[in-house]
Amino acid sequence: MKFGKPKKKINTFYPPQRTLMGPGPSEIHPRVFSAMGRPTIGYLDPVFVEMMDELKELLRYAFQTNNAMTFPVSGPGSAGMEMCFVNMVSPGEKVIVCRNGVFGGRMLENVERCGGIPIIVDDTWGQPIDVDKVEDAFKANKDVKVLAFVHAETSTGVASDAKNLAKVAKKHNAFTIMDAVTSLAGIPVLIDEWAVDACYSGSQKCLSCTPGLSPITFSDELIEKLHEKPNKNKSQSWFLDLDLLTGYWGDTNRTYHHTAPTNSLYSLHEALLMLQEEGLENSWFRHRRNHQALKAGLEALGLNFIVDKPHRLPQMNAVSVMPGVNEADVRKRLLAEYNIEIGAGLGDLAGQIWRFGIMGYSCKMENVMLALCALETVFSDMGVNVEVGTAEAAAYKAYASHPSNLKIEAVA
Amino acid sequence: MKFGKPKKKINTFYPPQRTLMGPGPSEIHPRVFSAMGRPTIGYLDPVFVEMMDELKELLRYAFQTNNAMTFPVSGPGSAGMEMCFVNMVSPGEKVIVCRNGVFGGRMLENVERCGGIPIIVDDTWGQPIDVDKVEDAFKANKDVKVLAFVHAETSTGVASDAKNLAKVAKKHNAFTIMDAVTSLAGIPVLIDEWAVDACYSGSQKCLSCTPGLSPITFSDELIEKLHEKPNKNKSQSWFLDLDLLTGYWGDTNRTYHHTAPTNSLYSLHEALLMLQEEGLENSWFRHRRNHQALKAGLEALGLNFIVDKPHRLPQMNAVSVMPGVNEADVRKRLLAEYNIEIGAGLGDLAGQIWRFGIMGYSCKMENVMLALCALETVFSDMGVNVEVGTAEAAAYKAYASHPSNLKIEAVA
Numbered sequence: 123m124k125f126g127k128p129k130k131k132i133n134t135f136y137p138p139q140r141t142l143m144g145p146g147p148s149e150i151h152p153r154v155f156s157a158m159g160r161p162t163i164g165y166l167d168p169v170f171v172e173m174m175d176e177l178k179e180l181l182r183y184a185f186q187t188n189n190a191m192t193f194p195v196s197g198p199g200s201a202g203m204e205m206c207f208v209n210m211v212s213p214g215e216k217v218i219v220c221r222n223g224v225f226g227g228r229m230l231e232n233v234e235r236c237g238g239i240p241i242i243v244d245d246t247w248g249q250p251i252d253v254d255k256v257e258d259a260f261k262a263n264k265d266v267k268v269l270a271f272v273h274a275e276t277s278t279g280v281a282s283d284a285k286n287l288a289k290v291a292k293k294h295n296a297f298t299i300m301d302a303v304t305s306l307a308g309i310p311v312l313i314d315e316w317a318v319d320a321c322y323s324g325s326q327k328c329l330s331c332t333p334g335l336s337p338i339t340f341s342d343e344l345i346e347k348l349h350e351k352p353n354k355n356k357s358q359s360w361f362l363d364l365d366l367l368t369g370y371w372g373d374t375n376r377t378y379h380h381t382a383p384t385n386s387l388y389s390l391h392e393a394l395l396m397l398q399e400e401g402l403e404n405s406w407f408r409h410r411r412n413h414q415a416l417k418a419g420l421e422a423l424g425l426n427f428i429v430d431k432p433h434r435l436p437q438m439n440a441v442s443v444m445p446g447v448n449e450a451d452v453r454k455r456l457l458a459e460y461n462i463e464i465g466a467g468l469g470d471l472a473g474q475i476w477r478f479g480i481m482g483y484s485c486k487m488e489n490v491m492l493a494l495c496a497l498e499t500v501f502s503d504m505g506v507n508v509e510v511g512t513a514e515a516a517a518y519k520a521y522a523s524h525p526s527n528l529k530i531e532a533v534a
Numbered sequence: 535m536k537f538g539k540p541k542k543k544i545n546t547f548y549p550p551q552r553t554l555m556g557p558g559p560s561e562i563h564p565r566v567f568s569a570m571g572r573p574t575i576g577y578l579d580p581v582f583v584e585m586m587d588e589l590k591e592l593l594r595y596a597f598q599t600n601n602a603m604t605f606p607v608s609g610p611g612s613a614g615m616e617m618c619f620v621n622m623v624s625p626g627e628k629v630i631v632c633r634n635g636v637f638g639g640r641m642l643e644n645v646e647r648c649g650g651i652p653i654i655v656d657d658t659w660g661q662p663i664d665v666d667k668v669e670d671a672f673k674a675n676k677d678v679k680v681l682a683f684v685h686a687e688t689s690t691g692v693a694s695d696a697k698n699l700a701k702v703a704k705k706h707n708a709f710t711i712m713d714a715v716t717s718l719a720g721i722p723v724l725i726d727e728w729a730v731d732a733c734y735s736g737s738q739k740c741l742s743c744t745p746g747l748s749p750i751t752f753s754d755e756l757i758e759k760l761h762e763k764p765n766k767n768k769s770q771s772w773f774l775d776l777d778l779l780t781g782y783w784g785d786t787n788r789t790y791h792h793t794a795p796t797n798s799l800y801s802l803h804e805a806l807l808m809l810q811e812e813g814l815e816n817s818w819f820r821h822r823r824n825h826q827a828l829k830a831g832l833e834a835l836g837l838n839f840i841v842d843k844p845h846r847l848p849q850m851n852a853v854s855v856m857p858g859v860n861e862a863d864v865r866k867r868l869l870a871e872y873n874i875e876i877g878a879g880l881g882d883l884a885g886q887i888w889r890f891g892i893m894g895y896s897c898k899m900e901n902v903m904l905a906l907c908a909l910e911t912v913f914s915d916m917g918v919n920v921e922v923g924t925a926e927a928a929a930y931k932a933y934a935s936h937p938s939n940l941k942i943e944a945v946a
Contacts, residue, residue: 124727125598125814132588132810134565135803137575146793147574153546158797159567162559162744163549164875176544186537196746197609197773198792204773231772315536326793332574334608334746334795358770360643361609361616378880380610381558381738383746385570386798391547398544402537463576468790 330482614748742894
């Protein structure tokens with residue numbers, strides 16, 4: 123080894139140009155890439171500090187909140203998730219965790235590792251969280267401190283009723299931790315209106331930014347109450363300590379905490395600027411519209427959604443694999459022959475479903491039509507009975523019946 | 535707020551082009567920026583998985599190790615630090631923490647938050663860690679599990695004797711956690727030869743990559759012993775759990791853990807490839823050579839190093855502010871008039887020192903000469919007595935007497 127070179131000759135890495143229609147990352151607009159490649163500057167540079175303030179303001183718009191502590195955590199969504207739990211859950215405190223997919227299970231892991239006492243409300247994967255069951259869990263358990271739930275389950279494509287879940291928590295004097303990794307910018311996320319106390323998301327889904335950042339927001343009231351907590355201990359995480367990060371991202375000062383991921387933050391700034399230019403409502407509408415077309419096409423190919431209609435996420439479409447078809451082969455061929463990535467099932471749903479993500483910049487007509495055409499071709503090659511052109515026709519009809527005139531401004 | 539736009543008009547962010555000579559981030563080579571802007575692909579894409587394997591191999595070269603678990607943590611150096619502590623320190627276990635600067639203090643914070651019992655070995659800031667005092671601490675305390683120390687203290691510019699510190703730990707059957715954030719690629723870091731058990735670094739220092747990643751390595755023996763630990767609990771962090779990350783970055787399988795920061799990893803791959811092309815020894819030599827020139831120039835300007843000669847880090851040069859000079863004014867003028875960032879003092883050294891970082895791509899003749907010329911001009915403008923041209927002449931002499939013929943291959 124002494125100063126030796128690696129055995130294998132390693133060259134510059136040139137990734138292929140994929141059409142990303144999986145569970146994320148989603149595709150990235152050239153403007154966002156361009157921002158990412160701008161010169162790195164110091165994290166205490168006055169120009170950088172100004173950019174940080176703008177980032178907070180742009181994130182407040184995305185989250186529809188006035189919360190002071192709204193900023194991107196310097197790590198992926200799971201770091202954002204952990205930041206909520208390590209600052210809000212003390213050992214011995216009760217937390218109701220709703221679990222209707224992979225990411226609810228991850229929340230449970232977080233509660234346990236913080237020494238919290240989890241009260242699990244299970245729902246079938248693919249079903250939304252049952253608000254009544256959550257209400258019952260509150261009634262059956264005194265002194266619950268936190269309700270934790272996933273707004274948009276990436277593993278199944280189901281949306282839960284965030285507004286009423288937050289309401290139940292408030293009624294029982296508990297704080298809410300909401301996972302909005304897949305929902306933010308794809309469907310309404312109204313932090314202030316719903317009175318959600320803590321919420322985290324990811325940069326690589328409907329925001330269409332480079333993966334590795336976790337936008338997060340904490341209500342002013344939550345922060346105040348956390349400070350007033352008797353016998354308050356330091357958070358078990360130094361990296362994710364809310365007090366220290368308030369010193370770094372807060373309004374009054376900039377105390378060095380860690381070296382910010384400069385270039386990723388540039389790209390998030392640009393992605394959020396594009397969201398502001400498009401307008402949140404237009405972004406929600408774009409996701410709905412492309413979903414209608416994709417759905418029409420997939421159903422025309424004989425594929426059935428695993429989530430019932432009113433609870434379907436437009437940005438994450440999970441359909442059952444038809445009997446006799448090798449799930450993995452289809453994905454492999456889409457990737458190898460058409461450069462299209464779609465998602466597989468996770469956990470209990472492995473091998474059972476495909477997941478078609480249309481998030482952020484991946485949510486556009488060309489991707490929908492390409493996916494349908496490629497899927498039809500692959501099915502046909504594999505001997506699955508498909509009627510040529512029906513998927514495309516169905517998608518076209520859906521586009522035609524959902525005109526884009528709600529779109530107020532176009533994205534460049 | 536309802537879907538409202540931010541009050542302030544926000545535009546695309548164009549950072550200025552700075553000469554980065556602070557404590558990091560350092561400047562980034564165009565090849566590395568170019569890699570960062572390549573198309574994002576999925577984290578389970580077979581092409582991406584291959585790139586991950588290459589990254590591990592390139593990092594093994596940088597760390598001079600054969601350790602299987604050598605990979606970049608998806609967060610800054612402080613996440614890498616925390617990953618070591620949350621996986622290696624159980625509540626009630628004794629940890630010797632060496633503290634001779636800011637980052638030793640941060641290690642102490644980590645021990646406390648893991649429920650460990652810290653035994654602090656303090657040394658004066660600017661002095662290396664006293665190996666004899668560490669030996670005494672082991673003798674005075676039975677059953678110490680871990681020795682934690684910083685190899686290269688960024689806050690003062692001092693190098694400690696990592697080889698002998700690791701030796702003392704081994705002798706007393708303790709594991710070693712070493713902070714190599716500022717040392718890696720700037721001075722020798724020989725993980726296997728020194729038998730260091732766990733070591734983390736940062737992407738944004740002598741590797742000259744975008745900030746936000748923490749290269750890390752764990753010895754095979756350490757991982758085995760952690761598995762054999764009686765009453766082994768889950769790590770208190772889900773995001774930084776070594777077992778889960780072994781499933782993600784390990785050799786045998788790729789179990790989804792989090793969405794990797796794709797584009798930052800591309801840039802690290804390219805930065806490490808450039809390090810391999812240059813050769814570690816050449817990189818160390820380049821840092822020493824430019825340090826000799828910078829030092830000669832700074833001393834010609836009447837500035838004194840706070841670290842004694844044999845312990846000075848070439849890549850981080852801390853000098854005392856001369857009496858009567860406003861420390862912050864000098865930094866502000868260098869930034870405003872010459873686009874040069876240099877570092878201030880941290881903690882007890884705030885207002886007392888300047889820190890000149892020449893790390894990675896920032897470590898080059900043009901930066902050294904620019905910094906000296908700009909500093910001389912600023913001093914002169916501020917009425918500090920300087921003899922025109924002496925700094926540049928001294929630097930030139932140092933370059934001439936340290937010829938670059940040790941450089942075997944040039945970086946493109």
